[in-house]
Amino acid sequence: MSNASVSNDHLSSYLKQIRERVGEIVVGQDVVVERTLISLLTSGHLLLEGMPGLAKTLLVNTISKAIHLDFRRVQFTIDLLPSDILGTEILDEKSGGFRTHHGPIFTNLLLADEINRAAPKVQGALLEAMQERKVTLGNQTMSLPTPFLVIATQNPIEQSGTFELPEAQLDRFMLCHRLGYPAAKDEEEILRRNLKLGVQKKDGGAVARTEFDLVTDDAVGTPEDLVAAMEATHDIHVSEVFLKHVVDIVERTRKHPDLELGCSPRAGIALLKASRARALIHGRDYAISEDLFALAEDVILHRIRLSYEALADGKTPQQILQQILEESIS
Template identity: 45%
Template structure:
């Protein structure tokens, strides 16, 4: 779909062709893409120093760091699944310090109440009235640690905040910061004393990122870096929330061809009607991905193009985003579980089968 325009078809004042695959033919579109490219370059100047600062504390885990940046650019919440000790908390803390924004960690436990998260009304005897005491949710970056250890009523307290960026306490509604992001963690193997997340809440996470062990070379670097018992995060703030919000506006203007949009819809629709795409998966899928998957695929693909310094989306951006966007939105059947088929296996089959534009 993306073809390099012939130089003879361009007007003399047109900028030189990008070394990246060019967008669809058409002089007007091409010039518009070049303008977006320039805007992306200007508005992403904070990205290289931010990556360097994060790299001071986080060795390896490039996928995790990239997805955290995607969350910042899109405002989408992220569910991190991985074993303890894989730098999930450290990555979020480092990001918060490098972006110079507020960070709060909430440790979820079975005895928590919703008021422990959003806050509550406290009676003031001197004023003979109730005053609102805001909870830790009133921050920019929220780390919901081991979110599946809290009961459903506590988990549901996050729903309004995650979806509408507001919290209701008593009769008052409070707006949350414009740069608001929930990063939740859960242990994939420990089930005792946990409460599975409701489907409604799982669907509100833009991405589910699986955090894996580092490689041997990366672990050796981690060992060499840990020569001191001090745990201080020596990171210099290199970006501000205003930089992130400005970058979001540019990211929203990134060009996406109609064929790419159709490709996104086809990928999501294939999880609901696999037979229409000659996929023999009908017995493995109980419910397919929701429309939120379609919307989030578009947003994440645009953010990946922004991180790559491009003003347009390629099919590879969509394919790169598909696994993290859809793995938690597919509900597999008992037959699939019995045969050891996971939602990741189904998504890979869909990506291999649905025609790429």
């Protein structure tokens, strides 16, 4: 057996173990786990949209521990300031100078919880750091840790107290995945597992255990395995036909009569990168059309906007995208 074959088998086993580890704690979120791994392997940020209580924080926490990454969580609120995320300079009374206090953004995996509840100025500060992977505090410009990934969650914009993210900021998220409620079978399993959690005794007292108590610090593989997986993602073959197919889909979003805003070139780059990562996760060394169609919604829907006429006619972005995909393969 060749070294390349051994390496590919090892990476496939490594990625499978991560998904299995998460599955031991989080039920019925296989697609979200896959999207998170895609984001990690391609250094692209992920936006999760859905109602509270769908285990988004638990999922990200579990993945960070499984891959041995530093994890921080910031709860976005209306009174949050940019310095609460980025950090600030603090006057040191002893020395008379300033010292730098790093904010929670200096981590590998940042969960920006309910990002659309913060004021636009705070959203902009975070998204600028996401794009440049650097933070400027005072006269110092500091690079963020590597890898650095933001997983942001947002509530549906119909909820009160939310600010809709502008198109330019949404475009910086490589993927936007929409979470739904679990299927009845999965929800039954969630309840069964919860019944078995029991009580944790500590310091002479006790507290009911939660799913977070099941998360362990035992990592799957090593940091070198993650680096190898990221390198292998860039070796996944993308054919000229596949590339032209991506360009065709992106171009159709710009010309469709029901869309007033189409995709930027960043969407095509995201489709290619994400398709490569999905191919690796599924044990292939080449991207296929299945990867493209599986990822199209998560890559494209948050980058397009319907015209007022299309909205008045009751059309949805999902319908328009499905039409574009069908036309591109006909």
